[in-house]
Amino acid sequence: MGATTLTLDRQEDEFFGQSSVHSLLREVPHPDRRSRRSTAPPRNWDRSSATSLLAAEFALPPRQVADKFLDLYFDNVHIFYPWTHSTWFKKRYESLWTPGGYSGAETGQTGDIGLGGDQCPETTFFCALNAMFALGCELSDLPEKESASAMFSSRMRGLLQLDVLDKGDLSHVQALLLAGDYAHSSEHPIRCYNTVGLACRIAVGLGLHTDKHADQRTAMENEVRRRVWYGCLHLEMAVCMTLGRPPVLQVTEGVCVPAAVDDEFICPDNTSCRQPEGIVSQNLFVVENIRLAKILGKILSSIYWPSSSSDFSALVRLDGLLEDFKGSLVSDLRWWDVDKTKHQGARGHILRRQTNVLHARFLHLRVLLYRPSFSSFCAAARRPRQRRGAGSGLDEAGIDASTLQDVFQAQCATTCVQVAHELSASLRAAWEVEATGAWWFRFFYLMTCGGIIILAECAQAGGSTHFNQQQLDATWENTTVLLRDIGRENARARGYLDHLVLLKDQARSAHFSMRNSVVPSRASSPRSPVRSVGESRDGPAAQATDGQTEAVDFMASLFHDNWDWSLDGGMPTYGGLGFGDEFIFPLPGGLA
Known part of the structure; x- marks a missing residue:
């Protein structure tokens, strides 16, 4: 690796830092590269044999089905993640249905725009196309869509060429991002994490993390490169947030x-x-979403890594960044704007969906910001309950805030629950007007809201009075209604909802059982269990209460640890409660 030699006529788009030998050799005077780059002949693609092109990976569904899936992709994914130049990609797609098939180099295009461009390998194009088909299938109302999307996913993986490990190009990065995006909707967290990581590595190798030599490229080439780079940054932050892993990419300002x-x-x-005046661009969302991704990176680095922190100054600073974001948000994406007639037609519906998604992401970042303080508060609330259960005689006032730090932590916990309520309400409002993002992103936010409600009820069991019970109930109702709707077409969502309901019931049972064991009733009740002569405290009733308490404490500990799991296992295994790793994905983003 250290002895690698490179020819001097490599493309300028490859990035080699100042410490590399290549950087040293480039200081040697040599003929101008620009003329050589602009006159480079088009790449000759290896169409190795007709047999290889007849493989299943290159098969297309019926035209009507293919068009439907691709339309679903561009109408539901591309509006949030425009990693390709849609016009040129669709031109290449249309050529597949002609006698000539996938076309080679075309006049009128210069530079490399990746997918859809004249430098895109055919295998990479079909890899990306199958990823789009899989995503479109997931978003369809097809009865057998799970098996169909799995088929397209299998074709996509079969076309991910190992030669990307040698170099890769822009189209490879785009294809990997699409593969990672599809993995959001799957139960394969490690696959998603590694796919996005590989995309980021290749992107850095291609120099996408810098605008160096931007003046030698066309505007179209620069725009696509910037979209792809920030797509890598966004997915990296989202995946690492969900898996509790430190991001490899760092937030920088080196790319416009x-x-x-x-x-x-x-x-x-x-x-x-330039966008024509009077036409609102649907890519306004991309610009604002990048700003949120950068704030997410700062939250992860300041609050969660290298260790969980509830530092007052950091929380205030980061909350200020979120408020600054809201205050400077472009008017067309302001969710608090009550003017529903500002945008009409199809473009107006896209903007409403983007506004709702941006609102949900903003609220989720606030939840993420305050979650460590919320978890610590709930952990402190459980300890007095455990001591009372052991017969310490402590009263419920034992958890009341007594120091400035306690007061601050309690306020952060209250804010976290309040924002979780706002998040669930915003998701439900968007659902009611059919202006949402992809279901797997809502799924992640709803699971976060559900977990916070359960943990808050654990704190209530410990004697906390900081949370508004009506607010908790409203958040829970929003969460279950939306999860039930998602579960109509997704078995994993149904399984998650069942487990959330079970855990919440156990939390309430533990609360009442503990309260009855600590506070004696003033009068005997015909419903009260009567202990038989000689029956010990370790009887079945006590064991049931202990089991409920352990289950609640287990759930609480998961959130108290902030999903900060070891790198070996990825997301946790909920073996004791019936959860498996296949249940813990998909993740957000974003994520839409």
Whole structure:
């Protein structure tokens, strides 16, 4: 590795840092590279044999089905993650249905735009296309969509060429991002984590993390590169947040944010691109979402890594960043704007969906910001209950805040529950008007809300009076209603809902059992169990109470640890309560 030698005529798009030997050799004077790069002949693709192109990976579904899946992808995924230039990608897609098939180099395009461009390998294009089909299938109302999406996913994985480990190009990064995005909806967290990680590695190797040599590229090439780079950053932060792992990529300001310009107005050979006046770009969302991704990175580095922290100054600073984001949000995506007639038609519906998704992500970041303090508060609330259960005689006032730190922690916990309520309410409001993002992102947020409610009830069992019970009940209702709706077409969502209901029932049972064991009733009740002569405290009733308490404490400990799991196992295994790793994904993002 250290002895690697490189020819001097490599493309400038490959990134080699100052410490590399290549950087040293580049200081040696040599002929101008720009002319050599601009006159490079088009790449000759290896269509190794007709047999290879007849493989299942290159098969297309019937035209009507293929068009439907692709439309679902662009209508539901591309509006949030425009990692490709849709106009050029669709041109390549249309060529598949012609006698000539996948077309080679075309005139009128310069530079590398990855998927859809004339430098995109055919195998990579079909890999990405199968990923889009799989995503579109997941978003469809097809009765057998799980098996169909699994088929497209299998084809996609079969086309992920190992030669990306040698170098890779822009289209490989785009294909890996699409594969990682599909993994959001699957039960394979490690596959998703590694896929996104590989995309990030190749992106850095291609120099996407810097705008160096941007003046030598067309506006279209620069825009696609910037979209792809920030796509890597966004998915990296989202995956690492969900799995409790430290992000490999760091938030930097070395790359310009993509322009809020729609694809049809980004043309080849132009040195700049501009959105026509009077037409609101659907890529406004991308710009604002990048700002949130950067704040997420700062929350992870300041609050969760290297260890969980509830530092007052850090919380205030990061909360201020979120408020600054809200205050400077572009007017077309302000969720508090009550003017529902501002945007009409199909473009207006897209903007409403993007607004709702941005609102949910903003609220989730606030939940994430205050969750360590919330978890610590709930852990402190459980300890007095455990001591009372042991016969210590402590009263419920033992958990009341007595220091400035306690007061601050209690306020953070209250804020966390309040924001979780707002998050569940915003998701339900978006669902009621059919203006949501993909179901797997809502799924993650709802599981977060459900876990917070259960943990809050654990604190209530410990004697806490900081949480509004009506608010807890409303959040729980929103969560269960939406999970039930998702569960109509997704078995994992149904399984999660069943387990959440079970855990919540156990939390309440533990609360009442503990209260009855600590506070004697003033009068005997015909329903009160009567202990037989000689029956010990360790009888079945006591064992049931202990089991309930252990289950509640187990659930609470999961959230108290902030899902900070070892790198060996990824997300936790809920073996004791029936959960498995296959239940812990999908994740957000974002994530839409």
